[in-house]
C-alpha cells in the first residue's frame with residue numbers, strides 16, 4: 001500500500017519553534033479543533049522536542065484505541081500534572097508499580113456495589129442544593145445567582161470530598177469557596193499551560209512556577225493532615241476511599257499503599273472527580289434547556305419513576321432517559337476532550353500513515369464522537385434517543401471515559417451522581433435559561449465546561 005505524508009500546517013519563521021505558535025496554551029484543544037477543520041482527520045504538529053499527531057475520525061481512532069498496539073501516553077499537561085499527583089492512578093506511567101497496586105486495591109470500591117454504598121453521601125450533598133434553592137425564594141422565580149458551572153463545580157467538589165475521605169469542604173453551602181478548590185483550579189490551569197509551552201518559556205515564568213508550587217504544597221498539606229488525623233482517630237464505620245487505602249492490602253503484593261501515594265491518590269480523586277462531573281452536569285442542562293421537548297421528556301420520566309417520593313438508590317437505574325441524556329451530552333461535549341496515546345511499536349495507521357512509537361497521538365474525542373460516518377448528518381444535534389440502544393453502537397464510537405485499562409475508574413460514581421442531581425432538580429423545579437439568547441461558550445481549565453451559563457429555577461406547583 002502507498003504511504004502518504006501526514007498533512008501539517010506550515011511551521012513558523014522561527015523554525016525551531018515548529019508549530020508551537022499554532023497552539024494557544026490556555027486552551028490548546030480549541031487550537032486543535034480549529035486545525036482539524038483546516039487539515040482534516042489526521043495532521044501532525046512539530047514541537048521543539050516532539051511530534052504530535054492529531055486524529056479526529058472514527059476510523060483512525062478505532063485503531064489507536066486498541067490497547068494491544070497502542071497505550072496511554074503521559075506527556076504534555078499530563079506530565080506537568082505529576083507535580084501534583086505523581087504516580088497516582090491518573091498520571092502514573094503505564095509501568096509504575098503503584099498504578100497496578102492502586103488499581104487492584106481501588107477497583108472493587110468503584111464497582112457497582114461500592115458505588116451504591118456511596119449513594120447516601122451523594123444524596124447528602126445533592127439535597128443541600130435543593131435546600132439552598134428552596135430557601136432563596138418562596139413560590140416563583142429563584143435567581144440562582146451563581147454561574148451554573150461554578151455551582152455544579154462546588155457541588156461535585158463537596159461530593160467527592162465526602163465520599164473520598166469523609167471531609168466536608170462545605171464549598172457549596174458556605175458563601176466562599178474552600179481555598180482547596182481555588183488551589184486546584186489554578187494548579188490544573190497552570191499545568192495545562194506549562195504542558196503547551198516551550199520549556200524555555202516555562203523556565204522564564206518564575207512567578208507562575210512559584211505559585212504552582214505553593215498551591216501544590218498547600219493541597220498536599222491538607223491531604224497529609226487528613227491522613228494523619230484519620231490515623232490518630234480511626235473511623236472504622238466510615239465508608240470512604242481513605243479507609244480502603246489505609247486498611248486494604250493489594251491482593252497481589254499483599255502490601256498497602258504508602259502514605260505518600262495515598263496523598264497523591266487523594267488529590268487525584270479531587271481533581272478527576274469534580275472537574276469532569278461538574279462540566280457534564282452544566283453541559284447537560286444547557287442541552288436540555290436548548291431542547292425543551294427533551295427537557296419535558298426527562299421531567300416526565302422523573303415524575304413517573306419518583307412521583308413525589310424521596311429518591312432512593314434503586315431509582316437510579318430506572319431513569320433511563322436521563323441516562324441517555326447524559327450519554328448524549330458526553331458524546332457532543334466530552335469534558336476530557338482528548339485521549340493521549342502512543343504506539344507500542346513503530347506502525348502504519350489506516351494502512352497509509354507511518355507512525356513512530358515516539359509520536360504523541362492526540363485523539364480529538366469530540367471529533368470522533370461526532371463523526372458523520374457513525375452518527376449521521378445530525379451528529380451535532382442533541383438527540384438522546386440515539387443512546388437508548390447504547391449496546392448496539394459500533395465499538396469505540398463513544399469513549400468519553402477513556403480507553404481500556406487506563407479508562408476512568410470513577411465512571412459509575414459520576415453517572416450515579418449526575419443522574420441523582422438531575423432527578424432531584426427536575427422533581428422539584430422548573431428550570432429555564434437565565435438569558436434565553438445564550439449560546440454555548442466553552443472555557444478550559446484542564447477539562448472543558450460551559451462559560452457564562454446561568455439558569456433560573458422556579459418551584460413546580462404542588463412540589464413544596
Ligand code: HEM
Nearest residue numbers: 089090272273276277280336400401402406408409410414
Ligand atoms: C481517568 C473521564 C469522573 C477518577 C479518566 C479518563 C477519562 C475520564 C477520559 C482517562 C484519561 C486518560 O486517558 O488519560 C471522566 C469523565 C467523568 C469522570 C468524563 C465524569 C463525567 C471521574 C470521577 C472520578 C474519576 C468522579 C473519581 C471519583 C478517574 C481516575 C482516572 C480517570 C482515578 C485514572 C484511571 C487510571 O488511569 O487508572 N476519566 N472521568 N473520574 N478518572 Fe475519570
